Amino acid sequence: MMDYTTFLQIFDSSLRLATPLLLACLAGLFSERSGVFDIGLEGKMLAAAFFSAAFAYVSGSVWMGLAAGCAASMVLALIHGLASITFRGNQLISGVAINFLAAGLTVLIAQNWFGQGGRTPALVGAARFQPVQLPFAEALGQIPVLGPLYSQVLSGHTALVYVALLAVPASWYVLFRTRFGLRLRAVGENPAAVDTAGVSVTGLRFAAVLICGLLCGLAGAYLSTGLSANFVKDMSAGRGFIALAALIFAKWRPWQALGACVLFGLLEALGNRYQNLQIAGMDVPVQLMQALPYVLTVVILAGFVGKAIPPRAGGEPYVKER
């Protein structure tokens, strides 16, 4: 059995690895709750990761980078909105296109701007997110058992980790306690009813898609300026799809999304730390750990362990009756 220090380290890195998943998962939550499926989370994250790193490097300010990353992600979100809301195209196909667009353009532009084989130069100092010490971390760290949990696991992350954690209650509040959230959920279940009530379906869905773009932007910026210190080709590495898996795993609910993302973050952290894990005398290959989020999602989707039912109008373009 692992000792307490190892446990703390693994939990600490789980939280860091869960952050981009969580931000992207909440992004998908807004989009899909409004009835717009989004398998382009991956592409938006990747685009944001590149533009964040590029602008942070050029300006020397991570905040400029963050703004550029969010802007890039929101432009892709607008394309998705244009295709799937305005022109009533296939939302899944649009998502696929956006993933490829980001995969290609980021490397193409990176090569053009920096000439380093599709990566950005390393970010140093203010061009990166620096760890934030939570108040009283030193003092509370002295408390046995619980103290280190606060000072080592919860404290000392970069700002976006806390943004991600705060985004969970914020998303819950917006979606379940505001009029905007009620309408947004309604438009994902029964757009015709919302339309009859005199509220713009198009407007609501565009708002949801843009929030999705913003959150994906944060997720991508975190990848290249928080988790690592530059952009490299395909650095999102399927995280957008794991986030999608987490969203289904959480059955399109914010608090459960937090749980799913921390679980998937934990799996990644364990896979990084142990190349071969021994559980009950059996060798568990690292590839199994990597595949587990996907396997779990399929099991959940299959409805053998609690059925995941997507928003009813998801994937359907809304056609106003004439």
Place this chain on the structure above:
Amino acid sequence: MDAMPKWVDLALIPLINLALALLVSGLVVLWIGENPVEALKILVQGSVGSAYGWGYTLYYATNFIFTGLAVAVAFHARLFNIGGEGQAALGGLGVALVCIAVPWPHWALALPVAVVAGALFGAAWAAIPAWLQARRGSHIVITTIMFNFIASAILVYLLVGPLKAPGMAPETAAFPPGAALPTAHDIVPWLGFRPSAPLNISFLLALAACVGVWALIWRTRLGYEIRAYGHSEDAAVYAGIHPTRIIMAAMLISGALAGLMAVNAVMGEAERLVIDSVQGAGFVGIAVALMGRSHPFGVFLAALLFGMLYQGGAELEFEIPAISREMIVVIQALVILFTGALDNMVRMPVARFFAARKRAAA
């Protein structure tokens, strides 16, 4: 919509979509400070300007015909099989297993067995998402995406573990010489193909698959049922068509076609199983099926175009290093965007134009 002549739907709109995609691609090239006309010239010259180019262009096209047909067959049943990548990877496993297991005396014996193995493994990998869609209502797009990742994990596990040949690289042992498929150089040496050209006899298999899919979709009862189900599930059920049967049949055929890609890429070219033998061809299949309007002949043309893009793109990177290989991915993305997602952007004004003309004539 009825006002539109058939040629507008089948030819004009796809061509406008393609032109828009290429136009935006040209703008991207312009933006990174290169000459798009020059780039296009190199691309065409590099892909179809010589026997050397054709040897690669048609090789890539063979892959894309298989994956494109796979997506197209599923599209006819209104199923979006995004799992071609995983199904082709598993097909590669099937092909590799039979090629290694037997010391094949001649390719003519090895080929049919490899075809069956590739198709079976590909179909098996599509079977679970298909069954979950049919019986449990799990969205096939999500499950096939998940299965792509699971397939990739399985293949990495096998290639760094049980199937790994001695040496550094994570790959299987080379296949026996008797399993080597005849290349274009062997079959038609007078056309000037080099011995190194990867184009092989699988190209003919791909053409046969096009004819087979055409016959299946438009000349058989099953094809009729697949199309009926794709047009209207309710009407199909009312007509006594069993949804589970159609979903399973369409997806198994789709997975088998994706798996067949491995006969070309794994058996015909690499002659061993390497990590990521599919190299994105499963996803190119989506673009190919969309452009080809899910018709085998359209798929053939679109696969040829993407074969040109892949081979020409490699030449382009060689000639103009500023335009890296990723330009192909961008063009591919734009083709998917304009022919798939933004189709209505072109279709609606064109339909209005023809409707107005018809009214004026009447």
